[in-house]
Amino acid sequence: xxxxxxxDGISKSFAGVHALVDVDLTVNSGEILCLxxxxxxxxxxxxxxxxxxxxxxxxxxxxxxxxxxxxxxxEMIRHGIQVIYQDLSLMPNLTVAENIAMxxxxxxxxxxxxxxxxxxxxxEAMDRIGARIDPDATVGDLxxxxxxxxAICRAFTSDLRLxxxxxxxxxxxxxxxxxxxxxxxxxxGRGIAIIFITHKIDEVIDVADRVTCLRDGRNVGxxxxxxxxxxxxxxxxxxxxxxxxxxxxxxDPTQAPVLSVRNLTKRHNxxxxxxxxxxxxxxxxxxxxxxxxxxxxxxxxxFAPADSGEIRIGGKMQPIRNVREAVEAGIxxxxxxxxxxxxxxxxxxxxNLVSNVIDDLTGGGILIDEERKAAMVTQWIDAxxxxxADPSAPVRSLSGGNQQRVVIGKWLTRRPKVLxxxxxxxxxxxxxxxxxxxxxxNLAHEGAGVILISDEAPEIVNNSNRILLVRGGRVQxxxxxRQTSAQDLxxxxxxx
Amino acid sequence: xxxxxxxxxxxxxxxxxxxxxxxxxNPNFLTLQNIYGVLRSASVNGIFAVGVLFVLILGGxxxxxxxxxxxxxxxxxxxxxxxxxxxxxxxxFAIAIVxxxxxxALNGIIIQxxxxxxxxxxxxxFNLYFGMLYVLSRGDVLFEVPRPFHDFGGTLLFAREGxxxxxxxxxxxxxxxxxxxxxxxxxxxxxxxxxxxFAMGGDEVSAVRIxxxxxxxxxxxxxxxxxxxxxxxxxxxSLVLSAIPNSIVGVELEVIAAVVLGGASLFGGKGTVTxxxxxxxxxxxxxxxxxxxxxxxxxxxxxxxxxxxxxxxxNAWQQLRARRNQVHVAVExxxxx
Numbered sequence: 001x002x003x004x005x006x007x008d009g010i011s012k013s014f015a016g017v018h019a020l021v022d023v024d025l026t027v028n029s030g031e032i033l034c035l036x037x038x039x040x041x042x043x044x045x046x047x048x049x050x051x052x053x054x055x056x057x058x059x060x061x062x063x064x065x066x067x068x069x070x071x072x073x074x075e076m077i078r079h080g081i082q083v084i085y086q087d088l089s090l091m092p093n094l095t096v097a098e099n100i101a102m103x104x105x106x107x108x109x110x111x112x113x114x115x116x117x118x119x120x121x122x123x124e125a126m127d128r129i130g131a132r133i134d135p136d137a138t139v140g141d142l143x144x145x146x147x148x149x150x151a152i153c154r155a156f157t158s159d160l161r162l163x164x165x166x167x168x169x170x171x172x173x174x175x176x177x178x179x180x181x182x183x184x185x186x187x188x189g190r191g192i193a194i195i196f197i198t199h200k201i202d203e204v205i206d207v208a209d210r211v212t213c214l215r216d217g218r219n220v221g222x223x224x225x226x227x228x229x230x231x232x233x234x235x236x237x238x239x240x241x242x243x244x245x246x247x248x249x250x251x252d253p254t255q256a257p258v259l260s261v262r263n264l265t266k267r268h269n270x271x272x273x274x275x276x277x278x279x280x281x282x283x284x285x286x287x288x289x290x291x292x293x294x295x296x297x298x299x300x301x302x303f304a305p306a307d308s309g310e311i312r313i314g315g316k317m318q319p320i321r322n323v324r325e326a327v328e329a330g331i332x333x334x335x336x337x338x339x340x341x342x343x344x345x346x347x348x349x350x351x352n353l354v355s356n357v358i359d360d361l362t363g364g365g366i367l368i369d370e371e372r373k374a375a376m377v378t379q380w381i382d383a384x385x386x387x388x389a390d391p392s393a394p395v396r397s398l399s400g401g402n403q404q405r406v407v408i409g410k411w412l413t414r415r416p417k418v419l420x421x422x423x424x425x426x427x428x429x430x431x432x433x434x435x436x437x438x439x440x441x442n443l444a445h446e447g448a449g450v451i452l453i454s455d456e457a458p459e460i461v462n463n464s465n466r467i468l469l470v471r472g473g474r475v476q477x478x479x480x481x482r483q484t485s486a487q488d489l490x491x492x493x494x495x496x
Numbered sequence: 497x498x499x500x501x502x503x504x505x506x507x508x509x510x511x512x513x514x515x516x517x518x519x520x521x522n523p524n525f526l527t528l529q530n531i532y533g534v535l536r537s538a539s540v541n542g543i544f545a546v547g548v549l550f551v552l553i554l555g556g557x558x559x560x561x562x563x564x565x566x567x568x569x570x571x572x573x574x575x576x577x578x579x580x581x582x583x584x585x586x587x588x589f590a591i592a593i594v595x596x597x598x599x600x601a602l603n604g605i606i607i608q609x610x611x612x613x614x615x616x617x618x619x620x621x622f623n624l625y626f627g628m629l630y631v632l633s634r635g636d637v638l639f640e641v642p643r644p645f646h647d648f649g650g651t652l653l654f655a656r657e658g659x660x661x662x663x664x665x666x667x668x669x670x671x672x673x674x675x676x677x678x679x680x681x682x683x684x685x686x687x688x689x690x691x692x693x694f695a696m697g698g699d700e701v702s703a704v705r706i707x708x709x710x711x712x713x714x715x716x717x718x719x720x721x722x723x724x725x726x727x728x729x730x731x732x733x734s735l736v737l738s739a740i741p742n743s744i745v746g747v748e749l750e751v752i753a754a755v756v757l758g759g760a761s762l763f764g765g766k767g768t769v770t771x772x773x774x775x776x777x778x779x780x781x782x783x784x785x786x787x788x789x790x791x792x793x794x795x796x797x798x799x800x801x802x803x804x805x806x807x808x809x810x811n812a813w814q815q816l817r818a819r820r821n822q823v824h825v826a827v828e829x830x831x832x833x
Contacts, residue, residue: 091698093765473827
């Protein structure tokens, strides 16, 4: 059978750095190809070439056997190739109907707007994938899962032959992911070729017909059928076996809890949240998106303070009415969205690392002690193995895994008593994840209390000693990690 | 969107309250003669406001060069009509619109090519255009404008005789303003071009990916603003019956404030013609009210400042309330709202 898309010997370099080297890749109609690879392995560049955003330096692209020369975005769309970007590329200020229909009305060269027709185009696209979204809703008001549906609907306003999804599940909750995977399978059934990019191996095993892996810009091989196992995929991605090290808590039973929460309540967010966190513990919080897990974290960090309830730090009552009070009490928070909430992206790695301890560096004065700052930056870059040639490079130039280490490092400089991690490894590749877990384990071993919020059951089970199951804004159950498997936890969360 | 969630609604309430207050102090406010006068005096800023609205929706800081463009086009058009010894008002408009569009397009080209923010580029072109006008005119004031300006500015619809014997009626300037607003509304709501402006204001990278020709759209917006500045320049000359090189500049912040008060976002992607109109009307009514209440015009700036703060607060308060009542989590056992 002739593949729908065939790439032969694609190479691309930027300023002398090889992003892609002699990559061959094929996708067939009615096939789900999972494209994997660590951050910086060349996946994004490959997508840009296939979608016509950037030209390749050498190599050929064939669509249904026909070579495509000097591909442009418009031409690739005509071939039925559509990309769902990770950022979704939607206009948040426009309605659902407009977001879906506009690309098509522009393509058709229309000059006037026919609102009725826009709604009709949108409705047809939504019907095709069984999405039910109010066409007049403003896209920016929708949850991310629905926004993604809107982006997918948009792809269906043209004759879709190959759909490329770039990390589509990174910001979705479990229900939304399951819906998406079902949709992708259904598209496969209709003969659409699919390239699915993800870091989540359980998803790959779930959905892929074939996995192709890039490493350092090269295609290092593919797996199909029975070879699609966790270990084989990890080995292919990293070139070595990565064995997760489970967390073993070392708790001194005589010590008082570092954090005690009693009946914490916030209207429309959560109610009667009660738990203790002991030094040396990692407490996992599991629950669906919208269960209140993030809201609890934000309240503890003073970002959206609770209405009532008690918080004690080291046994002492500690009102938390704003972020400053939380920080001064020794609480640190690594947010879900590190890009917008956790980092000064344009600023240097070093500046970001010390941004929480500027008061210490000025020694009470107004000028920063540059020598102490440099020493501190070097110390933390070493301690966290952040890969950066020069600490004055902006954070945005780092890979996802390294950025996440900077966010965590930024808080470690304050030696927090309580560290709250919300989705700490979202968008981080496997090898980098292992480093982050190690850092967190060490922090707990040094006596801090850690709260780990995550969507991924294996992540919680491997990196906690106790788990709170959150549902409907309330703590439903408390589990001992030793007696809980990832499958059990996954099932309990999904059932909630 | 529900009516009471829109900033236009709050602005309308604010205007109504102010009108009630002024009328209670001086019943002359609510006479047809006075209303016609308010509309006439608001027209020039009203025409500017439609252009400002387009730039704000496109996103990326406001344009401030439009008064300089109006100033130049007005002067050139008046000179041209003097030179040919009359002509007609259509010719004046044609000259001002074409020249204004070219001057505005230059803004668009610089912004697109050099990727500099609008406000920086337009501060530069403001000085460039305004400075050139001074250099070339040597500051000469054209106290007498040709006949067609008098005719256009003096034409009154629904004319009738007032109590004091003076004839009053609806000037053509508000009619021109209305035409500009309808054109603006049509472009924004009913054309793909208008939706592309909104799309770029929402997310420019996304707009590129769905096929919006961002250069063409940006060029249009700035040429349109320039053309409207030309229209406003002629309207202004017909109103004051002179062409003074520095008689328009200085209105830029007031017009921008009026449009923002009308609900346009400084971050792009949001705004309506109705809102821009209400913002301009609010300021015109305040100005008129101070005259009717015999308050020194020095107080005008103070009241403008208060009005902006009130308008913004109402808007922000409404959004804050909406956010507070937002349900983040359907908490089990919590009483429903």
